[in-house]
Amino acid sequence: MLSRREFLSQLLMSGAAIAAGSLAGCSFSQNVSPLLSVARDRKGQYSIRIFSPETVQQRILNIPGRAHGLSLHPSGRIAVCHDRRPGRRMYIVDLEDQSLSRTLEAAPNRHFFGHGVFSPDGNFLYTTENNYQKGEGVIGGYQVSDWSRIDEFSSRGIGCHELRLHPDGETLVVANGGILTHPDQPRKKLNLESMTPKLSYINRHTGELLEERSFGHHQLSIRHLDVADDGTAVIGMQYQGDKTDIQPLVALHRRGEAIQPMVAEDDQWLGLSQYIASVVCLPGSQIAVTTTPRGNRVVFWNMNARRQIASFHVSDVAGAALTGSNQVTVSNGGGELITYSYEGYDMKEASRLRYPDTNWDNHMASSTTNG
Numbered sequence: 001m002l003s004r005r006e007f008l009s010q011l012l013m014s015g016a017a018i019a020a021g022s023l024a025g026c027s028f029s030q031n032v033s034p035l036l037s038v039a040r041d042r043k044g045q046y047s048i049r050i051f052s053p054e055t056v057q058q059r060i061l062n063i064p065g066r067a068h069g070l071s072l073h074p075s076g077r078i079a080v081c082h083d084r085r086p087g088r089r090m091y092i093v094d095l096e097d098q099s100l101s102r103t104l105e106a107a108p109n110r111h112f113f114g115h116g117v118f119s120p121d122g123n124f125l126y127t128t129e130n131n132y133q134k135g136e137g138v139i140g141g142y143q144v145s146d147w148s149r150i151d152e153f154s155s156r157g158i159g160c161h162e163l164r165l166h167p168d169g170e171t172l173v174v175a176n177g178g179i180l181t182h183p184d185q186p187r188k189k190l191n192l193e194s195m196t197p198k199l200s201y202i203n204r205h206t207g208e209l210l211e212e213r214s215f216g217h218h219q220l221s222i223r224h225l226d227v228a229d230d231g232t233a234v235i236g237m238q239y240q241g242d243k244t245d246i247q248p249l250v251a252l253h254r255r256g257e258a259i260q261p262m263v264a265e266d267d268q269w270l271g272l273s274q275y276i277a278s279v280v281c282l283p284g285s286q287i288a289v290t291t292t293p294r295g296n297r298v299v300f301w302n303m304n305a306r307r308q309i310a311s312f313h314v315s316d317v318a319g320a321a322l323t324g325s326n327q328v329t330v331s332n333g334g335g336e337l338i339t340y341s342y343e344g345y346d347m348k349e350a351s352r353l354r355y356p357d358t359n360w361d362n363h364m365a366s367s368t369t370n371g
Contacts, residue, residue, distance in 0.1 A: 033323050036079055036093075037331060038067045038361040048081050048093060048100070049358075053329045053337050056355055059098050063091055068114030069162065070365040073144070074122040079365065082127060084114040086183035090127070092147065107140065107149055109133045111183055115162040118144075119204065120169040126204060128160040128174070132182050139163070139172065139202065153207025156200040158191070164227045166201070171210060173233050174200045177221040179240070192240050197222040199235060199253055215259040220247055226288065228281040231255060232303060234288040236276030249276050250290055252303055262306045271295050277362045278320045282328060287342065289328055291317045293362070298330050298340075300347050310347040314338055319364030331360035 035053055040046050046066050051058035068084035079093040088111050094101040106112055109132060116127040125142040129152075137160030141151030157176025164173045178197035180190040195218050201211040215222070219240040227233050233253045239245065246269050248261035273294035280289045286303040293316045300310040316333030323329040327350065329339045335358035341350040 033366040035321055035323065035329065035337075035364050035366050036070050036072070036081075037319055037364040038063075038070070038081065039355075040066070040359040040361070041357045048079075048091060050093075050095070050098065051355070053323050053339055053353065054351075056353065058355070061091075061093065061098075061100050063089075063100075065089075066361070067091065068361065069116070069363045071116040071118055071125065072365050073118055074120065078144075080116055080125060082114050082116050083112045085130065085181060086111040086132075086186045087114075088112065090116070102147060104142075104147055107152075110138070110140070113137075113159070113161050117163055117165050117172070120165070124204075126163065126172060128155065128163055130159070130181065135180050135182075137174075137176055139174070139207070141204075153202070156202060156209050156212060157198040158196065159221070161222075162224045164225055164233070165204075166227055167229060167231050170204060172202045172204045173225060173227055174202060175222045175225050175235060176200055177223050177238075178218070179221055189240065192219060195219055195221065195240065197237075199225075199233065199259065201255070211255060213253060213259050215251060216261070217241065217245075217247055220249075224276055224279045226279045226281040228286070228288070228303065229283055232281075234279050234281055234290075234301070234303065235259070236279040236290050238276060239274035243274070245274075246270060247274065249274065249292075250279075250288075250299075250301060252288075252306065260306060262301055262308070264308055268308060268311070271297060272299070277318060278330075278364075280320045280322065280328060282322065282342070285342075287345070289320050289330075291320050291330055293317055293333065298338075300340075300342070300345075302345060309345045312338075312340070312347075312349065318360045318362045321364040321366040323366055329364070329366075331364055333359045335360065 048061040067081045071080045081091040083089045088106040090104040092102040110129045113128040127140045129140045137155030143150045159177040159179040161177045162175045176198040178195035199213045221238045224236040237249045239247045250262040253259045272292045275294040278291045288301045302309045319331040335355040337353045339351045
């Protein structure tokens with residue numbers, strides 16, 4: 001059986017012309033992984049793309065509207081793309097034949113919040129969803145063998161957004177953003193004065209709440225996160241208060257302790273424009289990466305010192321994903337892919353590539369990271 005990297009490399013080496021929406025022949029170095037993301041073209045057509053961070057080659061799978069995060073199955077043969085709120089679709093991508101194999105609809109009175117994660121054995125998918133009749137976040141459980149929705153339990157908050165699997169394999173780490181929404185008013189935030197954001201640790205089998213933490217200002221919405229090898233959660237936030245307020249937008253949490261903010265100067269926080277889009281922890285290190293499209297910054301953080309170690313200007317920066325040994329790639333709304341290499345805490349730009357007629361969306365997944 002092919003390894004995940006061998007499989008995806010062969011996938012991206014097959015196909016026909018880019019204009020036809022398939023892959024031209026290409027090859028990857030052993031240290032670089034192909035990527036997946038949602039994108040929009042100049043005509044407003046949204047698509048899921050499988051593409052190279054090295055050369056302009058891609059597979060385009062059109063979808064009817066804007067989607068958000070992607071989850072990669074542990075086998076590397078399947079990816080799931082999740083609608084953003086108030087979307088009601090999930091798209092199952094068959095990476096073996098490079099097709100959309102199935103589209104799933106949300107359960108009655110539910111919509112998706114844009115993220116999901118697989119169990120370690122790949123038998124189950126967990127998604128963040130809205131019970132909009134009750135105004136409560138829920139985690140939907142899907143059996144991968146037939147994609148049936150077999151379970152649901154409370155996210156323990158309102159407006160659950162991104163979730164990750166803890167390294168113990170049993171615990172879901174959930175960013176409950178605290179923002180109440182309803183599909184009748186799709187993008188309106190209905191409870192800004194009474195928000196209660198939470199970081200919740202939930203047993204994926206029973207739905208039991210194992211630990212819960214709040215942090216800072218009640219309008220500091222916990223939206224995105226990643227979990228490092230040692231179980232440290234790094235959270236990215238989006239502030240819903242006054243535009244002139246200065247708030248810490250990135251923090252970390254270790255089980256049994258309080259959430260600790262990263263340390264930055266006031267002008268550094270202001271430069272992030274109160275909005276964190278993607279969070280990635282780099283394996284085998286104590287480094288986390290965050291992106292902010294509104295602040296046009298990609299920032300590298302030292303988790304031990306809780307401080308910035310590097311910051312780069314990238315216009316409308318969006319997704320971030322590990323793409324190889326000591327390499328991370330970010331995307332932006334201008335179709336660019338910028339790869340950074342790191343040695344210890346020394347970060348530098350390694351390459352830059354631009355896909356024409358492409359507006360990358362907020363998240364990327366690679367065969368090295370589980371979306």
